[in-house]
Amino acid sequence: xxxxxxxxxxxxxxxxxxxxxxxxxxxxxxxxxxxxxxxxxxxxxxxxxxxxxxxxxxxxxxxxxxxxxxxxxxxxxxxxxxxxxxxxxxxxxxxxxxxxxxxxxxxxxxxxxxxxxxxxxxxxxxxxxxxxxxxxxxxxxxxxxxxxxxxxxxxxxxxxxxxxxxxxxxxxxxxxxxxxxxxxxxxxxxxxxxxxxxxxxxxxxxxxxxxxxxxxxxxxxxxxxxxxxxxx
Amino acid sequence: xxxxxxxxxxxxxxxxxxxxxxxxxxxxxxxxxxxxxxxxxxxxxxxxxxxxxxxxxxxxxxxxxxxxxxxxxxxxxxxxxxxxxxxxxxxxxxxxxxxxxxxxxxxxxxxxxxxxxxxxxxxxxxxxxxxxxxxxxxxxxxxxxxxxxxxxxxxxxxxxxxxxxxxxxxxxxxxxxxxxxxxxxxxxxxxxxxxxxxxxxxxxxxxxxxxxxxxxxxxxxxxxxxxxxxxx
DNA sequence: TACAATACGAGAACAGTGTTCGCAATGCAA
DNA sequence: TTGCATTGCGAACACTGTTCTCGTATTGTA
Numbered sequence: 001x002x003x004x005x006x007x008x009x010x011x012x013x014x015x016x017x018x019x020x021x022x023x024x025x026x027x028x029x030x031x032x033x034x035x036x037x038x039x040x041x042x043x044x045x046x047x048x049x050x051x052x053x054x055x056x057x058x059x060x061x062x063x064x065x066x067x068x069x070x071x072x073x074x075x076x077x078x079x080x081x082x083x084x085x086x087x088x089x090x091x092x093x094x095x096x097x098x099x100x101x102x103x104x105x106x107x108x109x110x111x112x113x114x115x116x117x118x119x120x121x122x123x124x125x126x127x128x129x130x131x132x133x134x135x136x137x138x139x140x141x142x143x144x145x146x147x148x149x150x151x152x153x154x155x156x157x158x159x160x161x162x163x164x165x166x167x168x169x170x171x172x173x174x175x176x177x178x179x180x181x182x183x184x185x186x187x188x189x190x191x192x193x194x195x196x197x198x199x200x201x202x203x204x205x206x207x208x209x210x211x212x213x214x215x216x217x218x219x220x221x222x223x224x225x226x227x228x229x230x231x232x
Numbered sequence: 233x234x235x236x237x238x239x240x241x242x243x244x245x246x247x248x249x250x251x252x253x254x255x256x257x258x259x260x261x262x263x264x265x266x267x268x269x270x271x272x273x274x275x276x277x278x279x280x281x282x283x284x285x286x287x288x289x290x291x292x293x294x295x296x297x298x299x300x301x302x303x304x305x306x307x308x309x310x311x312x313x314x315x316x317x318x319x320x321x322x323x324x325x326x327x328x329x330x331x332x333x334x335x336x337x338x339x340x341x342x343x344x345x346x347x348x349x350x351x352x353x354x355x356x357x358x359x360x361x362x363x364x365x366x367x368x369x370x371x372x373x374x375x376x377x378x379x380x381x382x383x384x385x386x387x388x389x390x391x392x393x394x395x396x397x398x399x400x401x402x403x404x405x406x407x408x409x410x411x412x413x414x415x416x417x418x419x420x421x422x423x424x425x426x427x428x429x430x431x432x433x434x435x436x437x438x439x440x441x442x443x444x445x446x447x448x449x450x451x452x453x454x455x456x457x458x459x460x461x462x463x464x
Numbered sequence: 465t466a467c468a469a470t471a472c473g474a475g476a477a478c479a480g481t482g483t484t485c486g487c488a489a490t491g492c493a494a
Numbered sequence: 495t496t497g498c499a500t501t502g503c504g505a506a507c508a509c510t511g512t513t514c515t516c517g518t519a520t521t522g523t524a
Contacts, residue, residue: 003491003492004491004492005490005491005492005500005501008491008501009500009501028345029262029345030261030262030263030345030347033480033481033482034481034482034483035480035481035482043502043503044502044503044504045481045482045483045503046483046484046485046502046503046504046505047501047502047503049483049484050500050501050502054482054483055482055483108345108346111428111430112344112345112428113260113261113262113340113344113345113428114340114428114429115262130433160434165433174436177434177436178436178441178444181425181431181434181436181441182422182441182444182445184421184425185418185421185422185425185441185445186417186418186421186445187421188421188424188425189416189417189418189419189420189421189422189424190414190417190421192420192421192424193413193416193417193420196343196344196345196346197346198343199413201362201397202392202409202413203392204406204409204410204413209410209413209414209417212410212414213414213417213418216452220448235520235521236520236521237471237472237519237520237521240472241471241472265509265510265511266510266511266512267509267510267511275473275474276473276474276475277474277510277511277512278473278474278475278476278512278513278514279472279473279474281512281513282471282472282473286511286512287511287512465524466523466524467522467523467524468521468522468523468524469520469521469522469523470519470520470521470522471518471519471520471521472517472518472519472520473516473517473518473519474515474516474517474518475514475515475516475517476513476514476515476516477512477513477514477515478511478512478513478514479510479511479512480509480510480511480512481508481509481510481511482507482508482509482510483506483507483508483509484505484506484507485504485505485506485507486503486504486505486506487502487503487504487505488501488502488503488504489500489501489502489503490499490500490501490502491498491499491500491501492497492498492499492500493496493497493498493499494495494496494497494498
């Protein structure tokens, strides 16, 4: 099982992962060069094909890794925040932006323009990672809903079966999924505009903008409670 | 002025534009092939360089064209809507999504992952086109504000000088620019998530989601007025 | 009209890319 | 030790963007 061959293979797989990440950070998603990765991993270009299914396979590796790390960062940020809906949404938003700023190439790789010719394998590594990514955000809402921190959700609406994606989540009211997607879209909208340089023309603080969005999300969907600083 | 040479040049320039658009629609932004465009325009690859400054120049052409057409589509949609804030925001959102769906490659080109190695020339074609793109959205808010359709905006806040970008707009309260960016981000967030396939896992209607966002934007920033269907 | 200047288009060439194929060497199990 | 699957490599192929050179065609001018 752990013969010499397996050890070498494992170590080389790691080298390739590392070299690919380095190369991604240097060149961006669409310019990622297989030959350059091979050089970084001290292997011939053709030899790379024993470990990776061409360029698309390498990208799938990086995409899965990106979703996994991004989701983990978000999950940790939410858990470390006070167990209050508003605080958690703000923590989520800030963590979302921070990860995007710290990993711009990987952020662009997983949530930017899809690399054409690449379709994630239905049951493959990517699909699983995408769920690991999305679950902390949905769980935040499911938790808040269970703890009665959310404004009433239309339960009469049909429910959505998520067991296929996340067994422990089970079935969830469709309204909750809508809220989740809308909240995600709002945070994502600000972050991706900034990440791709479309807010560069203004001097306004993007962080302030993002926090305003988070507060707005929390007050829109959360139970009304007095906010100490400002009231409108 | 309009000698034979100028005619040929103008016609070939058009051919190149057309061929580039066709090629973009076929292959996507990062795979756009200069040689393929040359083939489509019945010219040699090297001959293309008499008309276009390499691949980046060709992309700048397409980016400028995309921003221009996108902005125009949005502007027309807003003008054709009833001169009511809510209606106009909904029209904006729907037009935004529709253009993205009808021009997916160009949408990805102008608002997706930036093509690395490409930086828009400061005073060049692109910068101008970006403004043509953004102005209808900002104008929508400036108009609504002037006509007293908006909730009070903090005027004590400093104002932002836009004469550099748009002479007729002049200086605008910073709060208005913030609202504009936040509104844009909310619509953009939904649309780009859908465009890049991240909402494919759900069966919920993205159009419903988007309209809900538009309504929420209008009620957040607009003057309160009774809404016939639902109240919360 | 004749000429020089300019613009133009094409072809060859270069360095780079992803990918495939066959061949030798190596590790492993029988 | 023998047989076999795994591994890595080099060569090759068809591409790519870009540059350079070299005739040709068009233009403005003398």
